[in-house]
Amino acid sequence: MLSGLRRRLIVMLLVPLAALALLNAWFDYRSADNVAEQQDRRLAALVPLLADSVIGEGPHGGDPPVLLLAPALAEFFKDGAGSASFAITDADGRVLAGESWLASIAPSTTEPEFHSEEHAGTTWRIVRERQQTVLGELVIALADGSDPRQRWASSVLFKVLLPNLVLIALAAFAIGWAVERALKPLLELKDAVERRSPRDLSAFDESASPEEVRPLVRSLNRLFGLVDAQAESQRRFVADAAHQLRTPLAGLQAQVEAWAQAANQPGPDATLQLPAEQVNKLRGATRRTSQLANQLLALSRADVRTMQTEPRQQVDLKALCEDLLEAHLDAASAKHIDLGLDTRPVQVMGHEWLLRELLANLVDNAVKYTPAGGTVTIRCGSADGLALLQVEDDGPGVPVQERPRVLERFYRVQGTGGEGNGLGLAIAQEIARVHHSHLDLQSGSGGRGLKASVLLETAAATAAL
Incomplete structure (x- = not known):
């Protein structure tokens, strides 16, 4: 939730900044467009001055006409050295003065004609117009290589977009930091809730x-x-x-x-x-x-969420097995069941009363469903660095397909004899979960009976963690 809220805030703050950057670029382009219109008007105003600057023919035939530039024209060519040019041609397109590359077909009307043209790597803004001079009607062409549109296109990356992108990147870091600080109380509240025990x-x-x-x-x-x-x-x-x-x-x-x-x-003297x-x-x-x-x-x-908060203690599984053997010995003897022990010293960290309940349910199930004359063995010891708690019998067992279901509450295998509520194995499984394990059901020795096992972390392994 907080991640989505943080992302939403950052996007909602950065999108307007990006929109403002694009708006700034558009205004800059519009400014360049206005300057270009002013440039066109300036060129159109200089064309008559260039026509008036023609004061006579050259001293010899074929020489350029004599020019006396008006102050405004002189200033135009001086300020735009290298980016200002002109050409004076006759009606046939013959260049009388200026640059030959500006020679072109004479305009069809007396109105000035504007267009942009590429020459020598520069985009020129050119105006051509028919003008009456002392030498008759001539075509006057003026060119300006300082086209604001061209300057805008070449500098838009470094002067507009790049600064705006840097600004947006810095703003993203600043906004991210600010949002993180602003959401800190929510994050602290989240951590406080997560640290709470049930x-x-x-x-x-x-x-x-x-x-x-x-x-x-x-x-x-x-x-x-x-x-x-x-x-x-x-x-x-x-x-x-x-x-x-x-x-x-x-x-x-x-x-x-x-x-x-x-x-x-009944005794011989029983009154009832x-x-x-x-x-x-x-x-x-x-x-x-x-x-x-x-x-x-x-x-x-034996609720997993509740017992996770309870302190654990060291439990001696060998002593626990001996206690459960003594508690179920009478019931086993009544059915002529050989109830035996196969134990080795091993200790685990857990809840002693829960492990006692787990083992009691496993032993009670084994004694209850093992037929008379059968065998039930209680085991504990170490296996692959873990503590093993196991009860094995040679009774009817549980079919493989039924084993996941017998761990459910109140489920009993169809046709099972004896008394039962279908809770013993479910309780054992729940207690195994409390101890971060599970109840493993397999066939007993020789494929007969049922072997119920639980693997637990030893007390030494728990202490090492």
């Missing part, structure tokens, strides 16, 4: 801006206020939702788990017999609801 919605100081920019600053402050109010409302909603959903769902799940245990393993099938369905629904609430809250918090 969470910094404080108002700009209106008094620090020029009067013309203050309405824009006032509008920005009003927009920041509205966005801040909306963001604060959303933050309160997320916090309230986390409290209002997690606590009762956790209590409900604990109660249902107790009912399920009583229904599945519950239908096991219904209680197990209720437990499954409660688990799914609790998981969905937790995943939605995690997805809301």
Whole structure:
């Protein structure tokens, strides 16, 4: 926007200057044209004087006639030495006096005839007229090589156009500097807006801006206020939702788990017999609801634009993998799944709770969809200077054409069994984006199962930057 505004201002200021330069050249040409008309009138006035200057024949036959130049003619030839000439010819075109190159056919009328002619590299303004002299009717020709039109054509580049072009170039630099200085408050405002973090919605100081920019600053402050109010409302909603959903769902799940245990393993003295099938369905629904609430809250918090402003900390991926193994060991054992570790010490700079959420979703997906008796392996280590975090299983896997889509929210592969909301991989992908990476899905060893990997910058590489 600023670049377009700067260009528009410069063009709008330079175009009038260029128009004035052309107008100046046109006035200069008109001035030369007026001088040329005065020159024609002067030549026409000198022709009768040159005719009157013929006072007799030459002393011998064939000699030029005797001339006694009038003072005005003498001054004309003296001032225009080298650029003034004349010729006196008879009616047959024979030159009696003056320059032979001026000889021409006599004018058909008694009116003076004007024309321009090129001779010896000079453009001459020539007038010819029939005049009565003491020797009879003669043709008088006067030529002036100082044609203002010619002088204008030869000097227009150096005396008119070139100075104007230099003036326009200097004006362009001056105008560009002035426009740059004038737009500096807008540029500073732009830089201030770009430096703002998404969470910094404080108002700009209106008094620090020029009067013309203050309405824009006032509008920005009003927009920041509205966005801040909306963001604060959303933050309160997320916090309230986390409290209002997690606590009762956790209590409900604990109660249902107790009912399920009583229904599945009734004692001989049980006072309450519950239908096991219904209680197990209720437990499954409660688990799914609790998981969905937790995943939605995690997805809301794992926002790329929001988390970019949060400080990072050093995270030990090996310890993180060991914690997640312990957390999912019971679920894996219940399905007779071999949940193992293949870890090497590696540390990254990131958000510990987000990386924990990412790995938890990958392990939970692997355990959930791997059939009984299968294998799930959690890995971490270094690969090509980057930190590798990976979960591999030998379950049904994901078809190649479906892999981009399973990273979308609420998408599940058709025909997939087990419980799920289609959010686990979407959350993992969002968290990977927060850490400037992406979730890579490939087939497991031997073409079986799914291998989900994330490459992260190591803490040492981040410190070097």
